[in-house]
Structure formats: C-alpha cells, structure tokens
Amino acid sequence: MTTKTKSKPKPAAKAHVAAGKPHAAPAAPAPPAGAPAPAPAPAAHKPKGRSAEEMGQQQREISVSEFFTKNRHLLGFDNPRKALLTAVKEAVDNALDASEEAGILPEVVVKLETVPEGDGAPPPPPSQATRFRVTVIDYGPGIVRQQIPRIFAKLLYGSKFHRLRMSRGQQGIGISAAGMYGQLTTGKPVKIISRTGQHVPAHYFEVQIDTKKNEPLILEKKEIEWESHRGTQVSIELEGRYQKGRASVDEYMELTSIANPHAKLTYINPEGETKVYPRMIAELPEPPREIKPHPYGIELGMLLKMLQDTKSHWLSGFLSTDFSRVSAQTAEGMCKAADLHPHRRPKDVKGADAERLYKCVQATKLMAPPTNCLSPIGEKAILAGLYKQIKGEFYTAVTRPPAVYRGNPFVIEAGLAFGRGPEHAAAQAQAGPKKPLAEGESHEGDDNELARVIRFANRVPLVYQQSSCATFKSVLDTTWRNYGVSQSRGAPPAGPMAIFVHMASVWVPFTSESKEAIADYDEIRKEITLALRECGRRLGMFLKRRERAHHELKRRNIFELYIEEVVAACKRLKGGKLAEKKLKDQLLAIAAKRTGGQKTDELTDKEAGPEGLPHSIIVTPEGVEGEVPAEPVAELAAEPAAPAVSPSAVAEEGGGTKTPSPLVGEGRGGGTPTTVRQSPARQEKASAVKKVAKSAKAKPKAKAKPKAKAKGRKR
C-alpha cells in the first residue's frame, strides 16, 4: 500500500507533538479496512501534511472557559486597568439587576482594596499596586445555595440569555469571567456570601472554574453568620491597576449613579475614601416585561431551532404562540402563503419548507413588537441624575417613543447638562472688580473644552470604545452650531457640556462581547439623532434667552457705567465748572428711554423663565427653576428590609489578624466627595441627612469591619 510508505515519516514527527497521547502513533499505519486506497496523485504531495485521521486525533471540543481564557480581551479584560473596571462593572450589573427584579430598591457597596503581593510586604500605594480585591455587596434577594457555584464559576450560565427582557446583563458570562480572570492572575478563588432571608442562614462559598469542563469547583462551603438579612457579597482578587480619570472605576460609579437615580451607591476607593451617591428617586422603575421574539428579528437558523423546540403541535399554533404580534389568523395566512398545512407538526417542517415559511413570515405585514417590555429611565429621573452629579446651569432630558430595529424594540433617551454651575458664574462676577485686567489678559480662560459624551445601554455606563459607538457618531453628526454651540468638523461640540445618551432594549446590539459600544443600526442612529436634536433645540432656546437677558442688562449697565465716565471727563474739560448732577440725570433719563426702561425689564424677566422648555432645569445664582428633583431620599425610611445597612462584610467566628481597614466609618466624617459637587444649599441638606444616617449605623459598622478582612487572610 502506497499510503503506508508515504505516511511513515509522519507518525514519528507526530509523536513529538502529541507527546501526551501515546496512542496517536499506532493509529496512523492502520487505516480502516474499508477505506479506498487514496489515488496516487494526491498522495504525491502528502509527505509533509497529515492525514485526516491524524488530524482527527487532534480535534476535540474546546470549552468556553478555555476559549475565553485565551481570548479574555473579548470580555473586557485586555489590560489590568480595564480588567479592574470590568470586574466591578459585572458585579454591579448583577447586583442592580437582581435587586430590581426582586422589587427591592437597589443599594450597592463597592469596595476596592490593594492586596500585598508577596508575604509580609505591606501593600503598595494604590497607584502602584498591581493586585486588588474587589468586593461588591448588595442587599438584594440573595441567591439560593445550589445555584451559587454555577452562577459565579460557570461561563454562559444565567437567567437572562433565554428570554427577551430588558436587563443589564445578557449572556451570563460577566461575573464568572471576572472570577476566572482573578483565578488566572492571582490563583485565588471567588468568595461569595449570600443570604435569601432573615430566617435562613447565610452561605459562604469559595469557588473556582474548572476551565476544561467549564464547571465550578467548590473549594469551601459553609453556613455562616452574616449581619445582613438578605443580599449577596462577592469578592474577587485580581491583577489590576487603579487610576483615576477617564474610564476609571470612579467615573463608572459616577455614571452608574446618573443612570440609576433610584439606587444608592457607596464606593470605597483603594485610598480608603468613601463616596456616597444618594438615592434621588424613591421608586423603582417600572419592571420590564418579558416578550416573545418578533418574527422580523429572527433568522432562518433561529426559526429552525424554534420549530424543533416548540411545545406546539400545530404549525399555526407555533407561529401564534411563540412569536409576538402573530395572531391565529395571521398564522394561518402565513402557512397558506408558504403552502404548508396549518396543522402540520412543527418538527416536520424542514429544509425547503422551512425556508419558504421563513420568507413568507418576513413578507407578512406585522405590527411592531410590543414596547411595554421596556423600562426607560424617564425624563424626570435623567434630570435628577444629571442634576445630582454634574454641575451646570441648564439641564434637559428627552425620552423618545419606542422604536424597533430588527424586530427588537428599543427606546432612546438623551439628556444634556450645560454650564459650569451658578457658583462659577457668581465667583467670576465676584472676583471681577478686584482685579482689573492687564493688557493681553482676557476674561475667558482658554476655552477649548469639548463636550463629554456619557453613554449608557440598559442603564449601564459604556466607557470604552467611544468613537465606534453609534451614540458618539450621532453626537458628531448633529449640527450643534444650529443651537448656539461651537463645533469643529468631526469633533463633538465645544463647551462645558455633558451629553447623555441611553439606549434601553430587550437586546442591545453591542459591537463586541465586552459590551463597550452600541452597533450602528440605521434605526438606532435615527432615534439618537432625533433625541439629540430635541436636546439641542432646548439648549439653543436657553442660550438665546440667557443671551437676550444678558444683553439688555448689559446695555443698561454700559450706559450707566459710561455716563459716570463721560460726566467726569466733561467736568474736567470744563475746568470744574459743571452742574454734574444735572448732566448725569439728564443722560440717565435719555439712556432709560433708549433701552425701553421698565417695559424692557418686564419683557426680559418674562422670557427668561423656563417656559416652553419641557423637562428642563435652569440654575442661576438666584435660584433653580424647572423640574427640580426632591432632595436625596433619606435611606432610613426607604429601606425597611435591609436593616443595619452597613457596607462591611463578613462577620466570621475566628476573626484573627487585624489589619487596619480603610472602611466606611471613619472616612465618611469629613465632607464626602459627593457633597463637594453640590450647591451650598443642597450640600447642607445632604450632609444633614447623612449625619442622621451615620449616627444610626455607627455601631454595627465599627464592629464588623476588621473581621471582614480577617477572612480572606486566613485562607
């Protein structure tokens, strides 16, 4: 047999490569008996290649976990800085989703700590540190004991993939990928505590992923005491880098708070500083509903699969029950059009039949999918979020009516915060007279600041890959100059401005698994552009009004100021012989007449108000007008279920080592960063609320903290 001689050199070479598999070699020389002898021609160039059988030896299943171990950038773990953010993001997403689904107002604590690398060495300063522990605690529904290992240590395991319902998470990859990344870079397991109610014990787990099998390995599990009555705490140790600024955890927390004004967030950064983002709205968003897929949104393969999986016995029944917007009548029509009997068994519809059916379904006129499955943030809440977190003089928000792309309903919301805040304007006016300008100086600093675009998908901030995101492209495509804002070609508008864009959908089309940018569908672009234009129009109105009021005021001011100068100069010219008062009064009278006097005052006052600007807030040094949100909700009243709401961690029996913990209690005393951002009036109230909260909680916190640390150390 020719094959034999030809393939001889190979097995030897092969054996090297597949050293781990000793029986690889013998397989080659003995091809299956019935195999026809290969033609000599193809065999001629075979010596260097491998036979199908040999290759077959190498071919085996790849587990998802193995795949993602090698391709971690696909999930947002490309570099240490991003990895830290992604881990926080995945855990917070889950916490918020779970709380909302359970109907609990979310409250989440995020804590970053540096971890010493070697033994004994103290942890380096946060900016130098390379290892962190991310701890995220929520007071949500908790997780039942049996599910804990799989949720945290099995990729593609979750509740959200198989239903069409708006939620932050989609695939069930996130948190387990974060855990896997931690395991990969530090070798440490993920530690979970969860409790589902006051009368059940809390469960403590340490889990890792078996990357080959994509199955959880439980390293430790026990029942423990936990002072929270309900909720989940997950703690992951991983390699990361902590930096402030753009695309940092700090920014992420701020943005999350803007898009989730109904959540209370506490963030403890690696430097031990605590930021509290108070709850601005005390009601949960309307819970989104689960929907059936819309026929326009599926592809042939999907249809085939659904045909096999359906519980319906008849084809027409399948169409009307498994899809939204398909009535029994329409279903019959579809079957008829496809020349298939409505009573056929769905499982028997295959091949050409299925393809015909697919085409007919796509050709049938159908209503757009129902949109009650969406839960947009809402204009009021967006305003509250922006007003809370971003200093400005003008805020506005727009929620578009629902629209559809590829059969998936979605809603676009846009918002805008403009200006540097009334304090800035007031400070400028105050500082003015004290320091007249020298030659070459100017009032305005170099004002090259560009607008910041803050992007969200299903309330989750998107911080990477801005330029490939549909939202950012729409911002660039909007002609901001029409609204009185300068903009250079191919750049976002210039000025002290934050532009908010949110897409809510049952399925947000991301450009990649790491969920960083929204894909560029025409329907989506169009909605974003419409929303931005509306925001722009309102901004333009605001700017025009402000300008007009300013102008009139200036006109009057100018004359009054200059009259003084002119009268004084005239007096000197006349050698001091001048009825100064008389001339001044005469000139002032002429000035008043020229500027319209009282009438103008009334006119400008009237037009300066927020009239005609829906869903907007205008902030001036004199006060705030428009849909001003209520003061931060006092959490004591709003949170009956989660008792001693302390961000501290585990209360464990054998609290051994006592590391000084940079935890909440102490850090909170001196003006928290949140309050710095608010106007003096707001600040006072906010801190008052906080004081109350603090005194109520002071005790449990102090007790629990050191122990939380002890736990991780012991293992």
Next chain:
Amino acid sequence: MTTRPRGGNVEKKLVGLADLVIAAANKKRDPTIHIPVRSLSNVRFNEKRRIIEMGDNTQERSFFNVGMAKKFMQTILVADALNELQRAALTTSLREIYYRTKHTIADSHENTFDTQDESDPIIEDLEVGLEALREELHVRAENGGTVIGPVVFEDDGDRVDCSRLGKGGYSVPSIVEEEYVRIKKCTADFVLLVEKGTQWNRLAEDKFWRKYNCVLLTGNGQPPRGVRRIARRLHDEKKLPVYVLVDNDPWGYYIYSVVKQGSINLAFESQRMAIPDAKFIGLSSLDPERYGLPRNVGIKLNDKDITRAKELLNYPWFQKKEWQVEIKRMLSSGLKFELDSLANKDFQFLTKKYLPRKLSEKEWLD
C-alpha cells in the same frame, strides 16, 4: 465737529466736545460727534493740486448706541487728556496718552481701554474731527528719522549744523514747525529721501552728500511726519527738488506716493505734508536690467505683494502711463528687489555708480 474753518484755539475745540454733550443732554438728545471718514472711500485725488484730499463723508458717533457707547466715552476721555496737555503746555506720546486714560470703570471690571490699539485711532479721529494737527494737540510721533547735509537748523535756540555731525546726523524731531525748528541756512542742491537706514548710512559714510551737495534724509521705512514735514519745508522754503529712493516693491512705491501726494489715513494733512513735485529715483523695475543685477538677487513676490500692487494700479495717483508700465513690469517679472541687493555688484555701487548715473541721466519717474 461741524465747525470746519481751521485755526482757532485747540483748547477751545476740545472743550467744545464737553459743550456738545451738555447741549444734547439739555435737549434730551443723544450726544453725537461727527468724525470724517478716514478711508479710501472718502479721499479724492485733486488733479490740479496733485495731492490727496479728504472728502466730506462723516461718521456719527453716538453715545446711546450700544455699538458706539464705549468709543464715545473713550473719545471724551482722550479729549480730556489732550486738554490737560494744552493747559500744562506739555507734549507727550501716543502711548502715554493710552496709559493716562486707562483705568477701570467704577463698579466694574471693565477697563476704559484694553490696548493702545483702541486709543490711537481715537487720537487720529480727534485730529481729523477737530482739524487740529497732531503737533497742535501736543502729541509727538516717534523720532525715527535722520538728516545730514549742508543745512543748518535752529532747534530750541541751539544751532545744529548738519554738515558737522560726523556720519550720525541729526535726529529729526517729530515736531518741526517753524516755532520749534528753523532753517537758518541751506546751500544744498537737492534732497534725497532714502527709505532704509542702511543705505542712508552707506551714503553718509561715503560722504555722498558732500560730493553731490545734497541733504540726505531717511525715515527708516514709512517716513514719520517730522521727516516728511522737513522735506516739504526744504522744498518750499529753499526750493530744493526732492528725490525718493526706495526698494523696488509695492511698499516702496507706496512710500513714494505718500511723500508725494499724502496718505489716505491722514489725507487732511496732505496740504501741509505732500510734495507733489517729488521724484521717484529708484529702484525701478527697469533697473535690474539696466544695471545688470542678476535675477537671483531678486525675491519672489508673495501673494500680499501682488494684491497690494494691483491696488496701487487702481489708485488715481498712479494712473500715469509710466507708472502703469512700471508696476506692471514688476508684476510680470514676478520679482522684487531690495536696495541692499545693489551690494551684489559692489559695496559702494549705490554711491559710486547707481546714483551718479541716475542723477546725470535724469532718470526718474514723476
């Protein structure tokens, strides 16, 4: 500023501005000053007198107009400062006027003037509007000019013999009116006004003025008022012809035209400054060829030069045929030549060859 007749007391005119404001206020009117327009649109070339004269267009400057209010206020402030100079019998510079009138307006963070660019035009406005010469307003220009040659001045009682001042010469004051500077004696045959200081230095060092018995003047670029005025006085009082030596570029042509016909900006001063008989001695666009200057010492005309040259072609005072030819020749060659480029032939080419030949062949443009 409606009073056009000249003369009269400057102080009275300045105080008149205050009266104007008071009168308007009494009548409940918007105080308004009329200022002659200083631009090409408001000058005309008087063919007969061969000088540029100011037209009758005026602009209004009203106090209670948002766009003009500040300028109006500034005008009154400058008038006040000028009046102060009159009373104290002092002279000063443009810059000092700027500093004198600059302050922060009470109860604001606004300056009366932010830069000198705001106060200079107002002084010119007042010059024109009040028909007062800058000297009469007691405002000095920069000194900037030098003279050497067989001429004797009397300045503040000092006798200045310009033939005995080495090669440095006498720095021409900005105010050279009869009351300040007198021409005691002059034996020269002509006046040579040189654009650039370097060529003037060359000629002074070579004692060109002695050999050819002339007064050498330079203004270091566009000649300041003092230089133009002294040239005019030598021309008027001593009947000396005036020759202008400039670079061969649009700027050089323009300098010559200002000396000859007056400037657009200060057209009202032409009758006192312009020398309609002045001659253009060089460099002409024909000179490179005639004097054998190689092409590579020329400089390519830039876009600005070309635009400027085309503007010159349209000025009424450049309509003579020779001038149209002269300017078009420069444009078609695409090159400009500096006086300095003559050094390519010889360091003393200007003194020994160029000027002697020009003078003997009477080779100039009118």
